[in-house]
Amino acid sequence: MPATAAQKIHVHPLANGLTLVAEEMDWLESAAFALLLPAGCVHEQQNQAGLASLTCEMLQRGAGKRDSRQFIADLENLGADTSASVSVTHTTFGGSMPCESLPKVLGLYADVVRRPLLPEDQFEDAQLSCLQEVRAVEDDLGQRVMQELRRRYYGDPWGRSSQGKTETLQAVTHKDVKNYFNDRIRPNRGILSIAGKIDWPQVRDLVENLFGDWRPGLDNQLVETAPERGYHHIEHESSQTLVGLAIDGLSYANEDYFQLRGAIGALSDGMSSRLFTEVREKRGYVYSVYAMCNSLKDRGSVIAFAGTTPEHGQDTFDVTWGELQRMFAGIEQAELDRLKGRIKRSLIIQQESSPSRAGNIALDWYYLQHVRTKEELQSLIDNLTVKSINGWLEKHPPKNLTVVSLGPQPIKVDVK
Incomplete structure (x- = not known):
């Protein structure tokens, strides 16, 4: 991004509840979009876990006048690199492409979310694909631990896994997919973000037309447990012991989020971080260790993970939990300086990528109802001080420790 160029960010709410947010990046030759629809797995019935992911899979098997093969061929001919995913809160479609292909690609995805074929003769194939995802997670012990950790920390429905379960996916029918599409794939509270080399008035009018x-559909009331x-x-005969930890954190929407994020950066960002140094480098206990902020709309957590051998399972937990607690005693200036450098480099890289920027402005709008500029983000980071971070940590000691381990034997954990 040219140093003297101001960011050109636009917002256009549609009457049906869909919000278009866009950023002009005139120095690029690409464009990207992200379409977030509030159709995540929180909206599934418990006996239909995995239905959102199965519906997402079916939506991509032909739309409008194109069957599945023609749909894929047209995207390839347009030079579009696309993806689709389901999270707790959203079903998301996205892609990047040469800027001149954006109108036709958006037209294709208007068909996907409004006029999908949902071919019944491909239902079993789509179902099998989703079942394979479930089995892949079951085989990935790290994912199993983290899924169970989120489920236990957040409760239902916020701790759900989008993949669902084998038994519920096998029971889902083609009619269930059609009903979920009709009920949930709707524009209200949806976000369409676009970034790259675009003409804003043309894009706005195109989106209104498409x-x-x-x-819009109806919003359902979620029931929390x-x-x-x-x-x-989780007892598992393995040569590994895996440990996941969670404590209370903050949503990205919280005004103090970056105070916590600064502390977690000292704990886990990079090879100079405390976890890497204390758990892996000094003791050689683990092959993987990290901590991160996990954010939902109105709540958040700090999640940590460590993978080691059974003989080091207890020590690994003790040191990891000890470092997490020690973080609340405060961070040092050198740690904050390293973190600021890493974040600023990341911001620069994101400004050169239309897909990254499209994703970021969509999430900004979801959490904040506002798109942060590069200058706003830099100001937030620059204003972080050791005093501000340590002051926040002192007032917010770790709470609600939740631990999940997997391996041949349990570890000793005091969660009082």
């Missing part, structure tokens, strides 16, 4: 008469926190062990 999506403006899309009828209390989380099962504490300690849980």
